[in-house]
Amino acid sequence: RAPIAASPGRTFLVGIIGLAMLFGLVPITALTIIGLPLVPIIILAIILAWSLGYLLGIYAVAIKTLDSFGSQADPSNLVRLLALAAAIVVITALNFIPFVGWVINYTIVLLGLGGITTVLFNRILGNPGLARDVDMKPINK
Numbered sequence: 659r660a661p662i663a664a665s666p667g668r669t670f671l672v673g674i675i676g677l678a679m680l681f682g683l684v685p686i687t688a689l690t691i692i693g694l695p696l697v698p699i700i701i702l703a704i705i706l707a708w709s710l711g712y713l714l715g716i717y718a719v720a721i722k723t724l725d726s727f728g729s730q731a732d733p734s735n736l737v738r739l740l741a742l743a744a745a746i747v748v749i750t751a752l753n754f755i756p757f758v759g760w761v762i763n764y765t766i767v768l769l770g771l772g773g774i775t776t777v778l779f780n781r782i783l784g785n786p787g788l789a790r791d792v793d794m795k796p797i798n799k
C-alpha cells in the first residue's frame with residue numbers, strides 16, 4: 659500500500675509495465691518446447707496477479723478514503739476490514755456502469771499491480787537510497 663500512497667501516478671505506470679511483463683511471458687514461454695507446458699501455469703499466475711492487484715488497489719483506495727475522512731493514523735484491523743468490504747461493494751458496483759466503471763476497475767487493478775511490481779523490483783534490485791551530488795549533499799527536487 660505504501661508505494662500507491664506515496665506516488666499513485668508512478669505506481670500506475672509501473673502497473674502497466676508489470677502487466678505487460680506478465681502477458682509477455684505467455685508467447686515467450688510458448689516459443690520453446692520446454693516452456694510450452696508452463697503456459698497454463700503462467701496464465702494462472704496472470705489471473706492470480708490480477709486478483710491480488712485488484713484487492714490491493716481497493717485496499718489502498720479504502721485506506722486513503724478513511725484517511726481523508728479524518729480516521730486515526732493507524733486504524734484497527736476491524737476498521738480496515740470493514741473499509742475493505744465497503745470498498746469492494748462500492749467498486750464492484752461501479753463495474754455495472756458501462757464504460758466509466760470498467761475504466762475505474764482497470765485503473766484500480768493497475769494501481770494494485772503497480773504496488774506489487776514496485777515492491778518486487780525493490781526486493782530484487784534493491785533501493786539505492788537517496789541520490790547525492792558530488793559534495794555528498796542530498797539533491798533537492
